[in-house]
Amino acid sequence: MSIIKPTRRGLLKTGALAGAGLAMPTILRAAGYTNEPTGGTVTFGFNVPQTGPYAEEGKDELRAYQLAVEHLNGEGDGGALNTFSSKALKGNGVLGKKVAYVSGDTQTKSDAARASAKSMIEKDGAIMITGGSSSGVAVAVQGLCQEAGVIFMAGLTHSNDTTGKDKKANGFRHFFNAYMSGAALAPVLEKAYGKDRRAYHLTADYTWGWTQQESIQAATEAIGWKTVNNVLTPLATTDFSSYIAPVLNSGADVLILNHYGGNMVNSLTNAVQFGLRDKMVNGKQFEIVVPLYSELMAKGAGKNIEGVFGSTNWSWKLQDAGTKAFVQSFGTKYGFPPSNAAQTAYAQALLYADAAERAGTFNPCGIVEALEGDGSSLPDINSAANTGYLFDGLGNGPTLYRKPDHQCFKDVLVMKGKENPDNEYDALEIVEITPVKQVWYEPDNPMFAGGELGKCNPGSA
Amino acid sequence: MLGLDKRDTLLLIIVSVLAILGPFILNPFPSNSALAQFNAGYPDLMQRFVIFGILAIGFNILFGLTGYLSFGHAAFLGVGSYSAVWMFKLLSMNILPAIILAVVVAAVFSVVIGYISLRRSGIYFSILTLAFAQMSYNLAYSVLTPITNGETGLQVYTDDPQYLMGPNSSTVTNLFGLEMRTTHSLDLGGWEFHFNVGYYFCVVMLLLTFYLSVRIFRSPFGLMLKAIKTNQTRLNYTGINTRPYALTAFVISGAYAGLAGGLLAAMDPLAGPERMQWTASGEVVIMTILGGAGTLIGPVLGAGAIKYLENIFSKINENVLQDWFSFLPHDVQEVVVWIFARFTGEGWHLTLGLMFMLVIIFLPGGLVEGSQRIMRLVGIGKAKGKSSGQGEDDEHHPKATPHVAE
Numbered sequence A: 001m002s003i004i005k006p007t008r009r010g011l012l013k014t015g016a017l018a019g020a021g022l023a024m025p026t027i028l029r030a031a032g033y034t035n036e037p038t039g040g041t042v043t044f045g046f047n048v049p050q051t052g053p054y055a056e057e058g059k060d061e062l063r064a065y066q067l068a069v070e071h072l073n074g075e076g077d078g079g080a081l082n083t084f085s086s087k088a089l090k091g092n093g094v095l096g097k098k099v100a101y102v103s104g105d106t107q108t109k110s111d112a113a114r115a116s117a118k119s120m121i122e123k124d125g126a127i128m129i130t131g132g133s134s135s136g137v138a139v140a141v142q143g144l145c146q147e148a149g150v151i152f153m154a155g156l157t158h159s160n161d162t163t164g165k166d167k168k169a170n171g172f173r174h175f176f177n178a179y180m181s182g183a184a185l186a187p188v189l190e191k192a193y194g195k196d197r198r199a200y201h202l203t204a205d206y207t208w209g210w211t212q213q214e215s216i217q218a219a220t221e222a223i224g225w226k227t228v229n230n231v232l233t234p235l236a237t238t239d240f241s242s243y244i245a246p247v248l249n250s251g252a253d254v255l256i257l258n259h260y261g262g263n264m265v266n267s268l269t270n271a272v273q274f275g276l277r278d279k280m281v282n283g284k285q286f287e288i289v290v291p292l293y294s295e296l297m298a299k300g301a302g303k304n305i306e307g308v309f310g311s312t313n314w315s316w317k318l319q320d321a322g323t324k325a326f327v328q329s330f331g332t333k334y335g336f337p338p339s340n341a342a343q344t345a346y347a348q349a350l351l352y353a354d355a356a357e358r359a360g361t362f363n364p365c366g367i368v369e370a371l372e373g374d375g376s377s378l379p380d381i382n383s384a385a386n387t388g389y390l391f392d393g394l395g396n397g398p399t400l401y402r403k404p405d406h407q408c409f410k411d412v413l414v415m416k417g418k419e420n421p422d423n424e425y426d427a428l429e430i431v432e433i434t435p436v437k438q439v440w441y442e443p444d445n446p447m448f449a450g451g452e453l454g455k456c457n458p459g460s461a
Numbered sequence B: 001m002l003g004l005d006k007r008d009t010l011l012l013i014i015v016s017v018l019a020i021l022g023p024f025i026l027n028p029f030p031s032n033s034a035l036a037q038f039n040a041g042y043p044d045l046m047q048r049f050v051i052f053g054i055l056a057i058g059f060n061i062l063f064g065l066t067g068y069l070s071f072g073h074a075a076f077l078g079v080g081s082y083s084a085v086w087m088f089k090l091l092s093m094n095i096l097p098a099i100i101l102a103v104v105v106a107a108v109f110s111v112v113i114g115y116i117s118l119r120r121s122g123i124y125f126s127i128l129t130l131a132f133a134q135m136s137y138n139l140a141y142s143v144l145t146p147i148t149n150g151e152t153g154l155q156v157y158t159d160d161p162q163y164l165m166g167p168n169s170s171t172v173t174n175l176f177g178l179e180m181r182t183t184h185s186l187d188l189g190g191w192e193f194h195f196n197v198g199y200y201f202c203v204v205m206l207l208l209t210f211y212l213s214v215r216i217f218r219s220p221f222g223l224m225l226k227a228i229k230t231n232q233t234r235l236n237y238t239g240i241n242t243r244p245y246a247l248t249a250f251v252i253s254g255a256y257a258g259l260a261g262g263l264l265a266a267m268d269p270l271a272g273p274e275r276m277q278w279t280a281s282g283e284v285v286i287m288t289i290l291g292g293a294g295t296l297i298g299p300v301l302g303a304g305a306i307k308y309l310e311n312i313f314s315k316i317n318e319n320v321l322q323d324w325f326s327f328l329p330h331d332v333q334e335v336v337v338w339i340f341a342r343f344t345g346e347g348w349h350l351t352l353g354l355m356f357m358l359v360i361i362f363l364p365g366g367l368v369e370g371s372q373r374i375m376r377l378v379g380i381g382k383a384k385g386k387s388s389g390q391g392e393d394d395e396h397h398p399k400a401t402p403h404v405a406e
Helices: A008-023 A055-072 A110-122 A135-148 A178-193 A207-222 A241-248 A261-273 A295-305 A321-334 A340-359 A364-372 B006-020 B034-038 B043-066 B073-090 B095-117 B122-143 B197-218 B220-237 B243-267 B278-291 B298-311 B318-324 B330-343 B345-362 B366-377
Strands: A041-048 A098-105 A128-131 A151-154 A171-173 A198-204 A226-233 A254-258 A287-292 A309-312 A388-391 A399-402 A412-417 A428-434 B183-188 B191-196
Touching (some): A041 A055, A055 A098, A055 A321, A098 A110, A110 A135, A128 A135, A135 A151, A135 A171, A135 A207, A178 A287, A178 A309, A178 A428, A198 A207, A207 A226, A241 A261, A261 A287, A295 A412, A295 A428, A340 A388, A364 A388, B043 B191, B043 B298, B073 B095, B073 B243, B073 B278, B095 B122, B095 B243, B122 B278, B197 B220, B278 B366, B318 B330
Parallel strands (some): A041 A098, A041 A128, A128 A151, A151 A171, A198 A254
Antiparallel strands (some): B183 B191
C-alpha cells in the first residue's frame, strides 16, 4: 500500500473525478415501473424455504413453479393451461416474452426471506415474487414487494393476517386461511365428536399459529366446546414432550395441534407416544385434531395420523379436470403426486401470467386491476363484497379472487388420516368438500380487520 | 490530517475511495455476461457489506484491543433494530431519530450486560455473553411478543400512530425527505451500476465509525485496552483497575452494533428475532477473525467476504452449475456438478468453513496478513504491518494472549 503516495493535488483530482462520476446525469432505464422487462425474457422470482422446518413444502412448491414455467413457455403437456377457464395464455411465454426464473432460499426466516427477495428484485430483475411456506415470511415479503413495486403472489400462507390486517395492494393469496379451516372443520367435528368437548390447544408461536388458534377456538366454541388452555410453542421446537405431559392432567378430551410442517409431525408423534389417543377422559375417547393438514406432513407422521381430522386447500384425489391435468403432468415429471403447497404455487404462477396477458402489461397496477377482475361473482352468495375475478379449471372448482382483500374463495376440503393407506401418498382421505358458501366471510370480519390494501405501487426504475 | 498520522490518513483515504467507488468495484462484469452471477453491486448487498463492516469494526474494538471474546454481539444488533423500527412506528419514517435511539438503547443495554459479564474473563466471559444473547433472543421470540411481534418480526403498519408524520410525509425510510431506496442506475456499455442513497448514507456512517475506531486504536485509552489484552493480571498488580476500561470498550462496541442494527432497519424497516440468534453472534466473530482481529481494516474485509459468500455463492444452485458444465460429457458433468453443488448453493457454509480453517491455520492474521504477504512477495513495499495497527516492531512487544486462551 505504500506505493500510493497521496499528494494534495492527486487527492483533489481523485475527489473531483469521483464527484463528477456521481454527479453525472444518470441514464435511467426507460421504464414506468420496477424491473420493466426490455429483452425477450421476463423473470419470475421463486422465494421458497429450502432449509428450516418447512423445507419439504418449499421444495415441492419449487417443483410446481418449474412445471408452471415449462407450461407457460409451451413445453411439456401444457398441464392445467388446457383446463383453465381463461384462454389468454397461448403457451408462448407471457406477452410474447419467454419466462425465466430465479430461486432463493427463505430459510423460513423473515430476515433471510427479505434479503433473498431483495436480491431477486435488485440483482436479477424479477418482475414478480412468489412463494413462502410460512405466514411470517409471507407477510414480511409481501410488505417488501409493496414497497419495491412488484407483485407478490403468496404461496403457502394460511394466517388470517396475510389478507387481513397485513394485506397489501400488490399482494395476492390463492391459498385458503385459518378462518376457512375453522368454518369447514367445526361441523365435521361436531358430527364426529359431539357438542360437549373440552379442547386443549398447542399453538405455533407466530402469526399463523395465533390466527389459526383464534379461528378454530371461535369455531369450536360456536358448536358448544369449551377451551381448557392454549399453550404457545416456539417454531423451532423439535421435542414437544414437555408440552404434551400437562395435557393429561388438564381434564381436556381433545388436543388441537395448531402446528404445521415438521412441527406438527413432531408434536403429533409425541402425543401418540404419550398414549393420548388410547385414553378415556370424561367418559369419552381422547381425540386429536390438526386444523391444517398437508400430504407431506401426513407422509412424515406415518401411522400416527390415522383417524385424525384436518383441512386442506386441495387434494390430488379430487376428480375435476383441472386437478387431473395438473396431477398428470406433475406425476409424469417427478414421479409422485403433488402436495397442496405445490398446487397453490402452480396456480399462483399461472394466475399471474394470465393476469399479465389479460392486462397487456407487466405493470403491477395493470396486474392488480386484472386480478381484481371485471365484477364477476360467486353464485349464491349475497354480499356486496362478492366481486372480483372468477375463474375455474385450476383444481378447486369455481374460484373468486375477491377484490376487497385479494383473497381467493373456493371450496375447502376436510380430510382424515386414512386407516391402512395403500402407499405413502395415500395417507389422507377426503371426508367432505365444504362449499365456499359455508367458509365465506365479510372483509370486515373482526379476525381480518385492522389493515387496508392501500394503493397499488408500480415502483420506479 | 484530522489528528491522524500519515499512515492512518492513507488508510482512511483508501477505505473512503473503496467505499465510494463500491458500485463500480462490485460490478466488474457486464450484466449480460455469464459472469454477472458474481456481481455483488446491487443496493441491498452493498448496504449489507457496509453495515456488517460497521458491526465488525465495533466488535474489533472489544475483541481486537482487549481480547475479550463476546459471543453476544447479535443481541445489541437486534436491540438496535427493534428500537429503530419502534421509532418508525411511533414518530415518522425519518431515520435520524431511529438511528439515535438504536445507538442509545444498545449502549444502555450493553452497560447492563457488560457490567455483569465483565466480572469474569476468558471463556466464562464468552459464555456469559452467549447466555445473555440467547436470553434476549428467546425474550424477543416469545416472551416479549407485544414489543417484538415474535417470529413474524416487527413491521410498520399504516395504522401505527406515527405522531410526526405529516400528510405529505414519505412512507418509506428517509432522511428529511431523501428516500433511502432511491437508486440511480447508470448504463455504460454492457455494464450497469447502481448508486443507492441508502448505501451512501451507510458509507458516511462507516467512514465516521472507522475514523473513530482509528482514533481509539491510537489513543492512550486504546493503549490501555491493548495492555489489558497483553497482561491484565500485571495491570491489576500495578494497582490499575482495568474493569472500567474494559466496560467502556464493551459499551462502545455495543453502541457500534446498535448503530449497525439501526442502519439495517433504516434500509429495510423490519426487525426479526433471528437477528439475535447465537449463530448471528458467531458470524461476527468469524468475520473479525477471518479479516484479521486487531487490525483496523480486517473486520471490514471479513464482513465483506462472508456476506459475499452468503448472498452470491448461495445463489449458485444445481441448475446454474449444470449450465456451466454443459460442455462436458453427460456423465462427467453429473459428477462435477454433484461435487461443486456441495460447496455452492445451500452448501456455502461448507465453503466458508474451509476458508475459515485455511485462514486460521495458514494466515493467523486473517485476510490482512494474506494481502501483506502477497505484497511482500511481489516486492511492493518492504513494509509489514502497515495497516495492521500492531506497530512496526511487534517482535519486541510481549505476545498478546487473548482471554479466551487462558
